Amino acid sequence: MKMTAYKMPDQHGKYGAFGGKFVPETLMNAITELEDAYNTIASTDEFQEEFTSLLKNYVGRETPLYFAKRLSEKTGGAKIYLKREDLNHTGAHKINNTLGQALLAKRMGKNKVVAETGAGQHGVATATVCALLDMEAVIFMGEEDIQRQKLNVYRMELLGAKVVSVTQGSRTLKDAVNEALRYWVTNIDDTHYIMGSVLGPHPFPQIVRDFQSVIGKETKEQFYTVENKLPDYVVACIGGGSNAMGMFYPFIEDQGVSLIGVEAAGKGIQTGFHAASLTKGKKGILHGAYMYLLQSEDGQIQEAHSISAGLDYPGVGPEHSYLMEEGRVEYTSVTDEEALSAFHLLTRTEGIIPALESSHAIAHAVKIAAELPADKSIVICLSGRGDKDVDTIRKAEGRAEHE
């Protein structure tokens, strides 16, 4: 059950109509250089050996594919497996990408990096690899997010990164990307931008996908070893879309595998307070790419809302936008409330505290698992651990009790 070979993006950095390079002229040369460097360096044995060796010995790959027996029994339907990206060094999938990009930047002769961060996971993963590789890191983070994620800010600083508070606009992830891009334009000669998700101008969505695709590759092999077949469903949460893209990519040609991306419905997709760009957004251009966006009628970008800071972005990567229009991936959404309840469910039944982001994938997977027979199986990408969210949850539920 193979579809024709999937070869995206095309030579212009497009995924069908999506993607592209919508950036100021000053960045064009850096983007072209990055594309050339990626095409010539990343595939060499020398690069792959160093990358693979660090993924194994430093990040801790491969991560387990864990059969969640109690969760499956409790749900009473399909078998549920968890791809344990939460067990990576720094606690999420983000480091797969930051490690790859930092190694690439170093080989391009750039010893400084700039990055944006929302929840702080990408910032921590960037600061970590910069400490490891003796590089300078400047991380832009919205003032609102700094308030929400104080511990991650301190972690980044301990690791030697400079964290810059962004007070422009909505003071969240989208504005942190704006500031990081402005910083990059200003420091273009010696600085590489480590984009944290499958977003931005080409070649970033491709590079991030490729570095993250280790998730899907391992999952496929691990699942085959245990079940001697492919899973029926693969479910991942979507903010910008990097863990989902890394998980889905190796399965795209396997039509028998249903791929499901779960967006954040926040307080509900009818309320206007959500981050469901694919479910409720319109096509447009932001941060260098043509993709689905939350925007007003006259093209101003709107704020996203989710209890999970990592899903709080008003767009979804161009490749996801394409895969939705092609009908290859199904995109749905779950609310803050559903995600919180899935958070508790996994914590109590399996003793695994998931990130609020990943809890969105769990919530949807549990819904469909209950409707399926026991011979079907679902893999959830457990993209990160939930330690960072404990305070948010305590506050959210403390408030709820008083209402």
Add this chain to the structure above:
Amino acid sequence: MNKLTERFHRLKENGEKAFVAYIMGGDGGMERLKEDIFSLQASGADVIEVGVPFSDPVADGPVIQDAGLRALEAGTTLSTILETLRVIKAQVRVPLILMTYINPVLQYGVDKFALDSENAGVSGCIFPDLPLEEEGLVTGALSKTDISVIRLASLTSPEERLKRLAEDSEGFIYAVTVKGVTGERAELNAAELEAKISKLKTYTNTPVLAGFGISTPSLAKKVLPFCDGVIVGSKIVNAFHQGKREEVDELIKGIKGLALTVK
């Protein structure tokens, strides 16, 4: 030949350099947009560049970001700007150009944008996030009008790229003087800029103007010998916001006075 090209021909005949004034459309409301345009025209600006506010202006520094936010809060849209320009069209002698990020144009509809801009008397457009590679998005619709697509060239553009930028260029080429965003600066690297602009000029007769960071006659004096004019933005946006029209008048007269004597 559109109004913009005509203006450059006349400047060339007179041996003058161009002064392009940037303002943020809708900062202070639509009445102020009209007043700003008339006051710049009276002071002797050669071209007026009207910025369309956008929520995420990645090429702009703090002054223009703030002006954009004020304009958005005042309810400004691409549509209200075009409507205002259409209303005052008969009184505007100076060529008008629009500076807009591409997403508001996409949502407005590229064909409608081209038509309505032409009806509003717009003779050129600058899209700061639409490089050569993506220009096709608008050129089909705009080529049916008399509106020029003004390209940007940067200090980081390699020679082969400068050549491609120069070929089929329209209106003028906007040479970005710094690696960075818009905003006033104390200094700029004139030698590096001169090398790029001289290179560009070997490939085209289209005028090349310098912008980003130019805010004083002394900075303008450094670049005018090797380019065809300057674009001043943040300085003017700030002065108008603070109600200091006379400062803008002095600046334009100062730079235009300089321009006449530079050969």
